[in-house]
Amino acid sequence: MEATNSIDRRKFLKLTGISGAMLAIGFESLAMELGEDAIVKAIMAEDFIDGTAINPFVIISEDGQITIMATIPELGQGINQGIPAIIAEELEVDLGKVNIVKSSATRKYGRQSIGGSRNTRSLYGPMRKLGASTKEMFIRAAAKRWGISTNDCYAKDGQVFKKGSSTSLTYAALVKEAAAIEVPKNPTLKNKKDFKLIGKPLPRPDLEMKVSGQADYGMDAKTEGLLYATIERCPTLQGSVAGFDKNAAMAVSGVEKVMEVTRKVYGKDNVGIAVVATSYHAALQGRKALNIQWNNAEFAKISSEDIDKELGALTKEEGYEHVEKGDFKATLAQADHVLGVRYDLPYLSHTCMEPMNATVHVKEDGTCEVWAPSQSPQVQRQFARILGIPDDQAEEKIKVHLPYLGGGFGRRSMNDSLFECLQISQAMTKPVKLIWSREDDTSQGPFRQRTAHAMVATFDADKKPIGLQHKMISQAITTQGRPSRGRLPFEVMEGINTHYDIPNISTRFVEYKNQIPIHWWRSVFGSTNGFAHEGFIDEVAIVAGEDPLQFRKDRLQSEPRYVKVLERLEKEANWNKKLPKNEGKGLAIVESFGTIVAHAVFLKKQNGKVSIPKVVSVIDCGVYINPDQVAAQTEGNIIYGLTAALKDPITFKNGAAEQANFDTYRMLRMNEAPRAIEVHIMENDEAPGGMGEPGLPPIAPALANAVFDLTGKRIRTLPFDLQKV
Amino acid sequence: MAKYTLKINQQEFTVDADPQTPLLWVIRDEVGLTGTKYGCGIAQCGACTVHLNGTPVRSCSLPVSAISGQQVTTIEGVSEDQSHPVQKAWIEAQVPQCGYCQSGQIMSAIALLDKNPKPTDDDIDTAMSGNICRCGTYTRIRKAIHNASNEISNGSN
Structure with a gap:
């Protein structure tokens, strides 16, 4: 630890005004109350903690208080607790007695950036190992003190016990010795069946501050x-x-x-x-x-109309190869029936x-x-x-x-x-x-990309699909401000499912160049590709005369995880139940960021008004940390994705965005949101997938497919007005 | 510039401000209560919702000169210890994600329940549609308001 300021933990706890042991503190507001000295010295979160840092993440004070640093930016995804819970699981400490402290940004915590639904996925292994290594250090310290083998010791609830006796030593009593022990490189990890924290719906500690106006945002500095x-x-x-x-x-x-x-x-x-x-x-x-x-x-010439035309012209280009399976082009000559359509998605803020x-x-x-x-x-x-x-x-x-x-x-x-x-x-x-x-x-941007999708399916005489092409036309994020690299940018084909068992599949990318800046937007290209691809798969299923869910199940047999998700959705959404005439249902399934998500959207038309009574979701994200956060992120993705599907685009006229505030760039509000969102999580031992984004790509196509089921009208351009379908 | 005496959360504050300054910025930057948030500045998102004599108002669009002498309640004035039934219901349903809009959501919900202790789903939609949440916590907010309503009516029986 660096030298600490002379503010002890009790005073700090008093200042935060919160009792109970589970704390996630926003320290910035405290600096004011601590007087001018504190401000001048730039007191950081870490400076408030007493104790020995056995590693940068775990600090134990002499009076037994265990602190775990929350080092990853918390933007609502629950990571503030998620990562400390992973450490606490392997460390064998009661998370309810742990201080979770929001850290500052500094290199000693490793990489702190967040994006790509990456953090739980990338930190699950390392943080379990960190917790387990730390626990082993305490066990070794205790074994040494008792003069016995580490095999005769075990750790539980922040203490090391001598096997077969009630003799124990707390981590606090051992911390100085433990800190001097070399960090074990290959600690033994717990079995999933022994988990007490991972996989449990733990309440988030930062919410007490968020319901009382105490959480410090950048805006509140x-x-x-x-x-x-x-x-x-x-x-x-x-x-x-x-x-x-x-x-x-x-x-x-x-x-x-x-x-x-x-x-x-x-x-x-x-x-x-x-x-x-x-x-x-x-x-x-x-x-x-x-x-x-x-x-x-020169910049005032840009308009959405021109962009539309430029994208249209590019649909005729060959573009870069993504996946080529069989010979799609050959099926164009063989086909008895060809379906060719274009999907379009707008720039968004x-x-x-x-x-x-x-x-x-x-x-x-x-x-x-x-x-x-x-x-x-x-x-x-x-x-x-x-x-x-x-x-x-x-x-x-x-x-x-x-x-x-x-x-x-x-x-x-x-x-x-x-x-x-x-x-x-x-x-x-x-x-x-x-x-x-x-x-x-x-x-002012940067914006979510504007994309066009040229979709073609070829069918045999029985109307069964023999070929499918998805050609995507868009700017790429990673080639902005520089010449094209002459190859497929890594990010652009996310969310395009080429597992469908159609003998000839071609997925391609045509790069569009434009000065409008685009940037990673929740689920990125999954948000655009997923809509076009899963909307079109629905169209193909309808031409084939098959139920859209059965169609997907039949043609995804090579991917058992997809099939299980679809079977679960079939059951949970009661998919095969016939709906009254004024109701409709639609589904979509998209894998992104290591997680498979299927949504079923239900629509109801009553007194001339269309509403969304229910969305049923099935998630396969492998091992998960907090099921309530999996549900919360999915609910959030559904609302965010519905806003993108149903509210305003960003359009350009004379070079400027035409939308500015919530009167012209409207958000989905509570009266338009689904009345119920049900989230079901698959149980398996697969590696953890991301959860911040994968719930988004399938929502817009599931909605559009439900509109088709309700009205017979196919939605291929977003956004659209649900009240005008 | 002019001097204004504001009654916020039962306390008096004297501030020196341009008469046109929105109440929001006075509360946040002069008084120092930052629980009330800026979201749009045109009364469209509800993040800045406070109570003026018990009625929810958008503090971003209310000049400080217009509220002199009236009772203002901000999120910080709701309870000392997150013990208001609405705050408790918010935690029980684990409503907030990023949390930025939640002060405004809670102020709108409290005002709704003060007026209508047993709101239906439609009542909730009407009362809460002025508050935008980008994290998409709407279904949890609806559930939390019903839970708070139950606790309030059970408590008064």
């Missing part, structure tokens, strides 16, 4: 002398500043500075004008007075409830304090280079608080707002909070 900034950026996303009225902005009471700020997005430098003031309201008033003129004629923001304090003494509401918060090295701090001093001189994130959805893996804020604070040597307005957040 507090520090002495804080200034507030807003930035006017070019409406066409790119363009340079031709002129602006600096004096008018400076004349607004409270405005302290007006300056140029550069926002780097995929290699492009976009200049905006920042207004910094003593209050956010004053900064906004100053911004209104800027009257910026932009040089942006991520729209986290907490708009983009950042707080940075570049101090007179050359150090820097950062509040990073980020999915990639370890910014020390990059900040150091800008501030002229040597790499090897970056961690020491740049302290990064890791606040709770008010949503992420991929957007917060781009740190553009942090770098904007750094420029302002560096220029002023004062603490600055940069707040993006909702309008900025919606219209």
